[in-house]
Amino acid sequence: MNIIADLQEQKTRKLINFKKIKSAYMIFLHPVTSIFIFSSLTVIFLTVFRITPINVIIESWGSGLKTNFKFAMQFMLLLLLSYTIGITPTYLKFVRTLSRLYNNQRTAIIGLTIFSSFLSFFNWGLGVVGGVFLAKSIAESHQRDGKSTNLPLLVAAGLSGLVVSESGFSSNVMLFMTQSPLNITLNNSVLTNFNIVVNVIVVVSITFVLLLFSCKKTDKCNKLKTVNNEPILKCNKPTCIAEKMETSQIVSILFGGIGLYYCILHFCNNGMLDFKTYLLLLISIGVILRKRPLSFQEDVTLSSNYAWIFFFPLIFSGAIQGMLHIENVNSFLNQVLLTINSKSSFLLFNILSAYVGNFFIPNSGAQWIIFGKNILATGEYFNISTEFSILSFCYGAGVVKILNVFILLPILSLVPIKLKSLLKYIICISAVSTITYILVLLSFI
């Protein structure tokens, strides 16, 4: 049984090809470069305009850096664990069985969009990685049955969950706020009627747009190279106590079980789902669903192939936050935000600032660390509830996430298509969802 488990896990790892990612930072400004430039420009700006003495700037840089260590690690673990959950062999095996439900392209698009969005609301790894894998499985199934298939369109449907993920349970900002002094629980942010309804409307809009694409008969149908039977890799049976412990499923079940038991006890003691509990839940599920206990750490290490890009931006965003929250700098920033905004435009500004900011700092958590306090202060001034201020930012972060190559390319490593073939679909998804979010928010103002 352990040999079979080993083979399954090796097969899953073989699916992932991270060579594509290298090309990403040859097209766009690398996130690490961005954060270095942004930090330097902040110091230069504050020094040149003599807003505050240099020693205060330097000290704030250092204290901001240190204070943020805890949050940076939490965000990093969220990235790693979400991807790890998404590539769980047991989960992908289940996803593959779902592919039989979709007999034609239309039902596949509807099914994929709902699957991706629904699961992404709980965890983007489950929704998006699962969605892309499901898209590939559906395409393979259709190809075997001799049906035409538009793989890029299916993959785009599988990726659509990225849009709603930033306003779901695995949102960097929502989880971060559960630990802030404001103690915004997920009940008051993710699970509000407004958030659920607006995301349902967005999902319906995305589905509709993608269905329009599926009517086109002129799209080229990509032929998938079917994966033939791979040579069976010989796995040696464990020969000693150490190897037996490393491959024992009992250790996985025991340990994952302890983690899940803690979560149950936590909720039974009226504990809320916060960032730490959510991460522990991901670890427990990730461990328990893997037959070899070591596989979990190996898969987390594999996930680092995509998540490494974000580590330094997460770390140094704290340093920038430290500088920007020096008293007179903070007041200056608040003043700027108040000047350029009004009550009616503030929520739209939040969406757009998350959108634009993501091209420089492609992680909503890092962006929120830098600007979150100012956004909330401005919202408070305009008597806009904290939850709305957060949600509008998250909607902006979500709609741009599907355009973020540093997030897309590692996920696309699961399928043999190029980003170019997806562009028109993901741009449409982003545009439609942006318009939908803006219209809904405007109607509430």
Add this chain to the structure above:
Amino acid sequence: MKSLVRNMGNSLTVIMQKVMPDAYICCLILTIIAMISVIIFTPHSSSEVVLMWGDGFWKILTFSTQSSLALITGSILSNAPLFKKGLGKIASLPNNHTQVILLTSFSSLCLWYIHWGVGAVATGIIAVEITQQSKKKGIKIHYPLVVAAAYTGTVIWHNGFSGASQLLVATEGHFLVDKIGIIPVSETIFSPGNLLISSMLFIIVPLITVMMIPKDGDTIIEPPTFKNKDITSTRNKVDSNSPFLNFIFDTPVIPIMFSIIPIFYLIYSLLFCQKGFDLNIFIILMLVFGLLLHGTLRSYIQCLQSAVKTAIPIMLQFQFYGGIMGILSSSGLAVSIANFLVRSGNTTTFPLLVFLNAGLVNLFVPSGGGQWIVQGPVIIDAAQRLGMSIPQNLTAFASGDALTNLLQPFWALPLLAIAGLKVRDIMGYCGVVLIFSSLVICIGLLIFPYI
């Protein structure tokens, strides 16, 4: 004597290869042992223990970030061409296996003595560099022994300049100040007794490690071929289509511009604010040197990916140790163990019991400072009742805490990540060093009052 030590090393290695699983599995097993111990020896139910574990799981998030950053920045620095050149010159000094082991062991002891953060990260870099230089020279080395030599320096960290408990009691307003006042480092780190123990360790540890060198004819494990991280080679260069992006990647302006901020921070903290050298300062130093010695973002970022990958075990496993610490501190088991052992001591045996107690608890709570916070009050109370010297018992605690690092994979994670070995590959040799070091430390503790 030499063959005895060598045979002990070989035997323990064979045993460890069979019984010691991966460091990740070790921390899972330690968690289960800690949970069972608390359930048996304290009046806490299993639900309470699980809650203590979960609540403690995220307690060392900040420390895990610091350790990850220390490893990442140190690893990036080690791949800077200029740094490799300089380190290569030192690493190429040995001409035979014995000299390789002596240099590695002695460097490790020095680095750990200076600072535990430096020791944890830099020893791996040095071990790999010495290995590579030895390979170039055609010196046949037993790689696991070299890596073990790089790790054995951990036995001295708590007697050195960054000794957590000694620095804590020397700090104004520390949590035991009402009971013992401020004890300056001249009476702890720089006391004759502590210096004697440190000196003996500086002699005995390299000596014992050298004795474990396989004799001619014995099987040796050669070092792996490390991937060429020559950043300047055209094979590794990936050009962008955008001249602007190529400029950004290849110009030294951005690394220099960004380095100015941490440089100013270091000057401000160390010279103006006179803050001590701590892990944050170490990280910033590594960051600055890494950026300046790499010179370009292309070079720096290309090393960053593999550096982050090596830090993943730390990011993950440190949280599990946080859970273990949560169990032991919240349940009071650590205090109970301390109470049980120290009550049975007299003026002669008490320091030895403190030493033993610290070593035992350290297997589960590998943070020296954290352990002192939990057990310090018990040890101080008992020492005062017996009319004993606090510095002597503090040295006993520190020595015991550091000693069992030789069996605890937690501190070996950064080294093993860089060296590419598993914990069971080196623990056999570390076990032998532990046996002889403990004898030396016990002698030192018995002589302590008379110096």
